[in-house]
Amino acid sequence: MDEFELIDQIFHRPEGLSSQVAIGIGDDGAVINVTAGKQAVVVMDTLVADVHFLESQSASSIGHRALAVNLSDIAAMGAVPRWATLSLTLSEVNENWLNGFADGFFELAGRHEVALIGGDTTAGPLAACVTVGGEVETEGVLRRAGAQPGDFVYLSGRIGGAAAALSSAEGYADPVLHRALCWPQPRTELGSALGGIANSAVDVSDGLLADLGHVLNASGGLGADLEADSLPLFESAVALLGRRPALELALGGGDDYELCFTTPKNRHQEVLETGHRLGQELFRIGQITERGGCRILGSELDLDAVSAGYQHAWPRSKA
Amino acid sequence: MDEFELIDQIFHRPEGLSSQVAIGIGDDGAVINVTAGKQAVVVMDTLVADVHFLESQSASSIGHRALAVNLSDIAAMGAVPRWATLSLTLSEVNENWLNGFADGFFELAGRHEVALIGGDTTAGPLAACVTVGGEVETEGVLRRAGAQPGDFVYLSGRIGGAAAALSSAEGYADPVLHRALCWPQPRTELGSALGGIANSAVDVSDGLLADLGHVLNASGGLGADLEADSLPLFESAVALLGRRPALELALGGGDDYELCFTTPKNRHQEVLETGHRLGQELFRIGQITERGGCRILGSELDLDAVSAGYQHAWPRSKA
Known part of the structure; x- marks a missing residue:
């Protein structure tokens, strides 16, 4: 068996294919049935x-992450994920590593009913490129544009944990922070449930200030007043680093993959009920303002410094 | 303007978007209208x-190739391409190089009415990952499986040119061979026209013996008798290398991205007319046999040696 047969064998799992997949791996392309409407x-x-993950990380967490960051984008669009393609570039063929990667990838894919339908493997510096396709009803699409002055701003979970794990060896060793960094959980159920409720949504991959900033810009140059005391920090991060650094990491650090979304005030109850129904903790963190720019009420942080300081924190800190 | 704004500016071309694209670049994901049925x-x-292209190659030919190899797979499925996503990994941000890459990519995309709807850019060793989506009617899907004993075997163009360009400096300098290697032309019009006519199809990326072998295996372990004199070689390759080496490269070398397809004998006239209508030269190269394995009639080549010799010829020869 040559190396490419080995790889085919590891990634070819027809049992994971839904009835939506007419042709999966093994031809020149995959064929998918689309849902009318x-x-x-x-x-x-x-x-x-060494840019988006450490080679020393477990292979399964890399496989998980490669899919998770894409599912998070699907969630931020309000869609339900259906299929994925995976292109793996490998500097060497290590069967153990490949099996670990595949375990992490397929465990998450199975939980979200996502079928791996194709891709390729090439020789070269280690990298994984994933494309995910999903489906959504037109009225359920969540855009970055759409926030309105007066809207409440929500987060789907705690933030700053991944950045805290990257900030020090103690952070990386803390099990809760390590999990936030290496095993991010995409909020696809929540994303698709928010269609018709939320005005706008984004996933927090680059940091809350940066990603909420995309929403504010796309919504016509609005602003947001966030309350420092309402920002959901990781207790471990506060215990390890102190409150102010943990808050800075929550605002400027990325890689948490929580959803940040806005809804009109009068839908607050509906938001809470949606969270309850899905068993998903939700945090109201502030309000959209007509005046542009973000303010963090109850803190004296220099937000420009916070944003600038953590841009590309993950790549540069370990590369 | 930071480097990522630069890249966005180069690749964000809303004028290329069709009415099928509801949301293109700039949100967490793209949204596409699907065609009922x-x-x-x-x-x-x-x-x-250094594996699939040379860094010394023109940036526009790399951009062209990154899309072309995917369009070729779409053609081999009988589909019409609609959209593409592009992930570019860049070791440095060179505006000239990026503009060249984008020119090559968008020139081909424009000719095939393919919209670039998303993707990402990351720092790392130079690589381009492309996903292309297309549409097809169920009865127009071309699979590798489906060839029948007695079928005629066709090629959509000359083969062995790309391998000849890689075989020597003279080959690389020859304008016709260089074009075959660096500017492959995906046969998307032909592919979608063959739906309902061809029994099976594959694109010749790994070499005729290897790719036709996929068809023969997928079709239940059939064989093929090809006529050496009918195989369409490049005149420049024959002139440069001699007939027998040119024939070996045509059988074992890859990267030509012509379609190889089979049809029942009684559809030969229809195949010719399809080629005429599209201005696409077609070559009948042999016939499917019940007995497994390929034979090249009128030659004394050792086919196992030919296949093995050229496996991964492009990566290994220059890496």
């Missing part, structure tokens, strides 16, 4: 060794 | 520097 959503994200 | 086809291929 829905739109297709497509996202793509690449992870490069 | 059609199936979606998805393909993905990655090009890594």
Whole structure:
């Protein structure tokens, strides 16, 4: 068996294919049945060794992450994920590593009913590129544009944990922070449930200030007043680093993959009920303002410094 | 303007978007209108520097190739391409190089009415990963499986040119061979026209013996008798290398991206007319046999040696 047969064998899992997949891996392309009346959503994200993950990380957490960051984008669009393609570039063929990667990838894919339908493997510096396709009803699409002054701003979970794990060896060793960094949980159920409730949504991959900033810009140059005391920090991060640094990491650090979304005030109850129904803790963190720019009420942080300081924190800190 | 704004500016070309694209670049994902009654086809291929292209190659030919190899897979499925996503991993941000890459990519995309709807850019060793989506009617899907004993075997163009360009400096300098290697032309019009006519199809990326072998295996272990004199070689390759080496490269070398397809004998006239209508030269090269394995009638080549000798010829020869 040559190396490419080995790889085919590891990634060819027909049992994971839904009835939506007419032709999966093994031809020149995959063929998918589309659902009448829905739109297709497509996202793509690449992870490069020593830039988006550490080669020392467990292979299964890399496989998990490669899919998770894409599912998070699907969630931020309000869609339900259906299929994925995976392009793996490998500097060497290590069967143990490949099995670990596949375990992490397929465990998450199975939980979200996502079928791996194709891709390729090439020789070269270690990297994984994933494309995910999903479906959404037109009225359920969540855009970055759409926030309105007066809207409440929500987060789907705690933030700053991944950045805290990257900030020190103690952070990386803390099990809760390590999990936030290496095993991010995409909020796809919540994302698709928010269609018709939320005005706008984004996933927090680059940091809350940066990603909420995309929403504010796309919504016509609005602003947001966030309450420092309402920002959901990781207790471990506060215990390890102190409150102010933990708050800075929550605002400027990325990689948490929580959803940040806005809704009109009068839908607050509906938001809470949606969270309850899904068993998903939700945090109201502030309000959209007509005046542009973000303010963090109850803190004296220099937000420009916070944003600038953590841009590309993950790549540069370990590369 | 930071480097990522630069890249966004280069690749964000809303004028190229069709009415099928509801949301293109700039949100967490793209949203596409699907056509009722059609199936979606998805393909993905990655090009890594020094493995699938030379860094010394023109940037526009790399951009062209990154899309072309994917369009070729779409053609081999009988589909019409609609959209593409592009993930570019860049070791440095060179505006000239990026503009060249984008020119090559968008020139081909424009000719095939393919919209770039998303993707990402990351720092790391130079590579381009492209996913292309297309549409096809169920009865127009071309699979590798489906060839029958007695079928005629066709090629959509000359083969062995790309391998001849890689075989020597003279080959690389020859304008016709250089074009075959660096500017492959995906046969998407032909592919979608063959739906309902061809029994099976594959694109010749790994070499005729290897790719036709996929068809023969997928079709239940059939064979093929090809006529050496009917194989369409490049005149420049024959002149440069001699007939027998040119024939070996045509059989074992890859990267020509012509379609190889089979049809029942009684559809020969229809195949010719399809080629005429599209201005696409077609070559009948042999016939499917019940007995397994390929034979090249009128030659004394050792086919196992030919196949083995050229496996991964492009990566290894220059890496």
